[in-house]
Amino acid sequence: MLKKLIFSILNLAQKVKRIMTKNKRKILYIITQTEWGGAQKYVFDLATHLTEEFDITVATGTDGSSRELLDKLASAGIKNFTFKHLKRDISLWHDILAVLEIAKFLRQNDFDIVHLNSTKSGVIGALAAWWNRIQSKIIYTAHGWTFLEPLHFYKHWLYLMMEKISAQLRDYTIVLSEKEKQIALQYGTAKPNAISVIANGLDLANLQFFTKEEARQKLNLDQNQIIIGTIANLYKTKGLKYLLEATKELNAKLLIIGEGPERKNLEEKTKQEILTDKIILAGSIKEAANLLPAFDIFVLPSVKEGFPYTLLEAMAAGLPIIATNVGAITEILENQKTGLIVPPADLQTLAEAIASFIKNPEQARQLGASAKETVKKFDLAITVEKTKNIY
Structure with a gap:
C-alpha cells in the first residue's frame, strides 16, 4: 500500500514537472567556443540561474581547447547542442553551412528567446x-568588439560590416560597460x-578560495x-608577451594559468630568453579562481577585453591588481585606489607598476583590500535580474 502511494506521488510529481516545463518560455543561448572563458561563464551563469523560470538550451560550435563548458552544463542538467559548422574564424563555406544549420534547428524548436554571445555567434545566429x-526575440551580448582588435585592415572592415548589418536583424543588444x-x-x-x-557579476556568496599556503601547495x-x-x-x-618581458628582470616568478593557440610562441620565447626557471605555463586548470591566493600580485595585461571575470575574482580574493586601460577595466578598477591601471602594450x-608593488608591499595590500570591498557591487543576482527584465 505504502509502495503504491509513493509511486503515485512520484508519478504526480513528474506530471506536474512536465506541465510546468511545457509552460515555461524557451531560451536558446548560442556561443561559438566550448573552452572556459568569460563569455562561457556568462552563458553558464545565466543558464543555471534562470532554469527554474525558463526552459533552457545552450548551443555551441566545435572550437575550443577543452569541453569545459559542455561538461559543466551536463553536470548542471542543462540541455546542450553542438553546431558542427559554427567556427570562430571566418570561413565562407562553414559560415554559410552554419547559418543553414542554425536555421534548421530554430525551425525545429519553438524558442521564445534566442540569446547570442560574441561576434561570430551574434552574426551567424x-x-x-x-x-x-x-x-523569437533575438538578443545579443557583445563581449568586447572584435573590430577593435589589432587586425589587418580588411578584417577590421569585415568584422565591422558584419556587426553593423546583424545589428539591424537583432531586437536588443547588451553590452558590459558604458x-x-x-x-x-x-x-x-x-x-x-x-x-x-x-555588467558581469560574481556569485560572491558561493565563491571560495584556498588559503595562500594551500593554493601554493x-x-x-x-x-x-x-x-x-x-x-x-x-x-x-591577452597581451601575455608583454607580461613575460615585464617580469623577466624582476626577482619573482611568473605563473600563467590558461591554455590556447599562443602556447607555442610563449614557450619559444621563454626558451630563447632562458626564462624556463622563472615562468610557469600551468595550462588550463578547472576552478582556477580558487587558486588566486597563491599570487602576490595579479596582472591582466590585455590589449583587448570586455568585462573580465578574472579581474572581479582577483578583486574578491583581495589581491593587488595591475591591469591595462582597455574594455571595461576603468569601470571596474579605480587607478591608485583599487589597483594600478597602465596603458596596453606599454612594456x-x-x-x-609591478616593481612598485614589490617594493611597496603595504601599498599593494591596501589597494587589494579596497578592491575586495569594491567588488561587492558586481553581484551576479543583479546581472541575472537585469537580463531577465530584457527577456
Missing part, C-alpha cells in the same frame, strides 16, 4: 533567425533605442617566492 523569419555602449553607438553596431549596459610553488600571476586563455589579445610602464 542573427542571419539564421532572419532567414527563417522566426518570431564604454562599449558608446563604441556601439559611434560605429552603429546596435540600435540606439535597444541597447543596455549590464596545489601548484607546487615555493611558499616564500614572490609570485606574479594571471589567469587567461592564451590568445594574442616599460607595466614593468614599473
